[in-house]
Amino acid sequence: MAEEVFAVGGVMKVNTALQEVLKMAFIHDALARGIRKSAKALDKCQAHLCVLASNCGGPMYVKLVEAPLY
Structure with a gap:
């Protein structure tokens, strides 16, 4: 079973959370x-x-x- 992280809108899988963090860093030219x-x-x-x-x-x-x- 994959690890899950609690997000503001509910539960988020770790890989999904990592994708979101990397996407935001890329958008802000911080990657x-x-x-x-x-x-x-x-x-x-x-x-x-x-x-x-x-x-x-x-x-x-x-x-x-x-x-x-x-």
């Missing part, structure tokens, strides 16, 4: 796509969320985007 732009945003501490695909190219990409919890 860094690709490894280079994402790495720049992470280095400048401008990123609020980083989504990494489960089928990414290798462990070096995972290491690049992993961050310690504060």
